[in-house]
Amino acid sequence: MKETIKKVLQKNRSFYAQVQIEKRIITFFSLSNSSIEQLESRQVLMGNIYVLKNGQWGFVAFNDMQNLESCLRQAEKQADDISRFARQKRQILTSRPVIQDFRTDFHIDPDHVSLEEKYKLAGNYDSLLKVYKKLQNRKIYYADRKETIYYGNTEGSLVKQDKIFSGILIQAVAKEGNNIQIATESFGGYQGYEALKGLEEKVRKVGKTATDMLKARAIQGGRYTVILDPKLAGVFVHEAFGHLSEADHIFENEKLRKIMKIGKTFGREGLHIIDEGNIPSEAGSIFIDNEGVLPQKTYLIKDGILNSRLHSRETAWKMKEELTGNARSIDPFHIPIVRMTNTYIDKGSYSFQEMVDSVDNGIYAVDFHGGQTNLEMFTFSAGRAFRIEKGKIKEMLKNVVLSGNVFQTLQNIDMIGNDLQLFGGLGGCGKSGQSPLPVSTGSPHIKINNVLIGGV
Secondary structure (H helix, E strand, O other), X not given: OHHHHHHHHHOOOOOEEEEEEEEEEEEEXXXXXXXXXXXXXXXXXXXXXXXXXXXXXXXXXXOOHHHHHHHHHHHHHHHHHHHOOOOOXXXXXXXXXXXXXXXXXXXXXXXXXXXXXXXXXXXXXXXXXXXXXXXXXXXXXXXXXXXXXXXXXXXXXXXXXXXXXXEEEEEEEEEEOOEEEEEEEEEEEOOOHHHHOOOHHHHHHHHHHHHHHOOOEEOOOEEEEEEEOHHHHHHHHHHHHHHHHEHHHHHHOHHHHHHOOOOOEOOOOOOOEEEEOOOOOOOOOOOOOOOOOOOOEEEEEEOOEEOOOEOOHHHHHHHOOOOOOOEEOOOOOOOOEEOOOXXXXXXXXXXXXXHHHOOOEEEEEEEEEEEEEEOOEEEEEEEEEEEEEOOEEEEEEEOOEEEEEHHHHHHOEEEEEOOOEEEOOOOOEEEOOEEEEOOEEEEOOEEEEEEEEEOO
C-alpha cells in the first residue's frame, strides 16, 4: 500500500498533494430494554487524494483502488477549474516529513472477540439496570472500530497507522407520572476491548442517578456561585471556548478576530486551557492529523492570557502562526478542517472540599445534558445539580440551566481544582456537516462566581 501511494505521488503535477487510504472493520449494535434495536458489522475501504494546484484545492474520494491516477487527475482538474474563477489563491505552510508506523496500545483486540461475547457484555450491563423499577427505558450502545490507515504526501511523509477504538454508552430513562429524567454515561477511546470490561459499578450509578433525579426539585433562577464538576466544565471549555479557538472561525469573522487577539487577558493567573492531540488512549488522540502534521500540546490560554489557536496548514499560513496539527476529518470521504482533539482546563491547586467549604450559598452542577453556543454567548443544561449551603452539599436539583458570556465567565473562575479528569467514549463533536468526530473533553472541578442560572 505504501508503494502504491508513492507511485501515485510521483505522477503529481501540483504544488502539493497527499493520498490517504483507510480500511475500517466496524461493529456496532444497540439494545433497548434487552432487545436488539440495531446491528451493524462491516468492512469498508475508502480513501482520498487532496491537491493544491494553481492556488486552489482539489479533492477526490474513492472506494476502489483500481484508478488512483485517474483520481489524481480529477483532483488536479478540479483545482484548475476553480482557479479560473477564484479571486484569491490559497497557500499552505509546509511541514517536515513524517516517516513512521504507529499503533494503538491495547491488550484485547475487539476483532478477536466474538459478537456473541460482545452482546453478552452489553446484556450483563443491561441486567444491572433492571433492578431500578422506575426505569422506563434502558439503552446500551456498543461500538468498536479497527482502522488501518496509510498516508503519504509530496513532502516525503509516509505513514501507517493501526488504530483500535472501543466504546460503550449507557442510558437510563426514569419515569414517574409526567416526570421523566435521563442519565447517560459513555466510556472508551483508542483502547482495546479491555476498556469496556469491569464497568459494573459505573453502570449501576447511571440507573441510580436517573431514579434519584425523580425526587430532585426545580431551582429558583438567579445568580449563584457555582462549582462545575470535571465533565460539565470540560464540555463548557470545548463548546464555549474551544470552537472559538479554531482558526477558520476566527479568520472568517472580523468580530471574532478583534475579540480573539493573542496576548489578551481572559482569566486569572493559573488558568490554562489546552488542546493536546497525543494523550494515549483518549478518544480525541491522533498520531498525525489529516494533513500529515504531528499533533501538539497547544496552550490556547496560558496563565489567563490568550496564547495560541488551532490550525490547519492553510489557516496557519493565512494568520502567520505555527502549525498545531488540528486538520481533521471524520473519514476519507470528507476534507480536513480545523478541529479540536483533547481539550481541557489544566489542573490547579485546590481540593474539591476546599471549594465547597468556600461557598456559602451556591450550586454544585454535575454532568452535561445539552446546550448551545452563539459566538461568545452560551447556554448549557447540567445533568443534575446540588444546592450548597454554608459549605455543605444539600439536596439534588434539576432543570439547572447556565447562561452567560464565555469571556466574562472565564474571568469569573475563582478556584481551579487539582482533580483533572478527561472524558471520551462514544459520540463526538460536530462541525460543518462532519459528525461525530471523536474528541475528549476535561477539567478539574472549577468554582465560578456570579453565574446566571435559569430554572423551571
